[in-house]
Amino acid sequence: MSELEKKLLVLRKKIDEIDNEILTLLNKRMEIVKEVGELKNNTNAPIYRPEREKEIIQRLTNLSKQQNGVLGEDEIKAIFLEIFAISRSLERKERIAFLGPEGTFTHQAAESRFGANARYLSLLNIEAVFKSVANKESKYGVVPIENNTEGVVGITLDSLKKYGVKIVAEICMEIHHSFASMQDDLKKIKRIYSHPQAYNQCLGFLETHGLLDVEFIPTESTAKAAELAKNDENSGAICSKIAAKLYNVPLLFEKIEDNKSNRTRFIIISDFKTQKSGNDKTSVIAKTSHKTGALFELLKKFKDKNINLLKIESRPNKDDTFNTWFYIDFEGHIDDEKVKELIESENMIWLGSYLRDC
Numbered sequence: 001m002s003e004l005e006k007k008l009l010v011l012r013k014k015i016d017e018i019d020n021e022i023l024t025l026l027n028k029r030m031e032i033v034k035e036v037g038e039l040k041n042n043t044n045a046p047i048y049r050p051e052r053e054k055e056i057i058q059r060l061t062n063l064s065k066q067q068n069g070v071l072g073e074d075e076i077k078a079i080f081l082e083i084f085a086i087s088r089s090l091e092r093k094e095r096i097a098f099l100g101p102e103g104t105f106t107h108q109a110a111e112s113r114f115g116a117n118a119r120y121l122s123l124l125n126i127e128a129v130f131k132s133v134a135n136k137e138s139k140y141g142v143v144p145i146e147n148n149t150e151g152v153v154g155i156t157l158d159s160l161k162k163y164g165v166k167i168v169a170e171i172c173m174e175i176h177h178s179f180a181s182m183q184d185d186l187k188k189i190k191r192i193y194s195h196p197q198a199y200n201q202c203l204g205f206l207e208t209h210g211l212l213d214v215e216f217i218p219t220e221s222t223a224k225a226a227e228l229a230k231n232d233e234n235s236g237a238i239c240s241k242i243a244a245k246l247y248n249v250p251l252l253f254e255k256i257e258d259n260k261s262n263r264t265r266f267i268i269i270s271d272f273k274t275q276k277s278g279n280d281k282t283s284v285i286a287k288t289s290h291k292t293g294a295l296f297e298l299l300k301k302f303k304d305k306n307i308n309l310l311k312i313e314s315r316p317n318k319d320d321t322f323n324t325w326f327y328i329d330f331e332g333h334i335d336d337e338k339v340k341e342l343i344e345s346e347n348m349i350w351l352g353s354y355l356r357d358c
């Protein structure tokens, strides 16, 4: 045995002992988690408590700093979010619907909160995810709501209004697009498949590579684009790296988005009210009377109550007028007195209060 092998053996023995301890402790943790699950199941209380998970991560990050540990917040998050996901599935096995197919950014976002082992349901459009949660086929749904380059996803806002489900969490994720193709000669590319949002985020890249005039074929998701490009030799797909890998389409270019700080905000929808965390966001639908000053009066309520508005988007009523309603995000939780008063006093529909991630 070489010197290296001998030294490795000693170190690995230490690692094995530590792993044994970790496993014993994890099993102990999971026994307690099961008790928590029983309590929640007896009272039909929600399993997912993002504010508690955040609290644990913050506490452990501080502890690690005090201990001069090598693990920082990102590493602690990666390890513990997976532990929480397994804990939750021991408490109650719940299904998570997401905008599929597999390999979409939404799938990636869902996995970041529910782990690799959850029961997932991949659905091919955003409205189907809402329907699945509304008719209780799935406990949770994960859909994109806005991108910092392209703006809001209209169908998500409209579905929040239509299906009466609640937002229970948000996830902010960096988005990087890749260009994948079976064809390595760009001049031979006759079609580009992608979701319109992704396509529009890469116009600079397309122009630089003479691909702006190539026919664009919109797809329901970037993963679908990769799947189509796999079977169409003279085409390319703008998709995620995981989608290109999933469908075995060679990656020609990576990080092709125009805005390098490209981020997407996803929401988790479900059917319950979350607990206040102290760093929350609330979303509502507001209707105004289309009279002079109506919007001003609405916004003045926020100012008078000293509530910080984060976003306001208008959406069409979809009737025979061109009238609109508003989707509004602001700071605070429905359990804050002033937020509760505001929502009760106005012509508003509460869409959820949830831990802020963006």
Ligand SMILES: C=C(O[C@@H]1C=C(C(=O)O)C=C[C@H]1O)C(=O)O
Pocket: 033, 036, 047, 048, 049, 050, 052, 053, 056, 083, 084, 085, 087, 088, 091
């Ligand atoms: C165990 C609980 O349920 C879930 C799992 C958690 C965990 O593993 O620590 C924390 C919060 C909940 O999402 C709990 O509510 O304490």
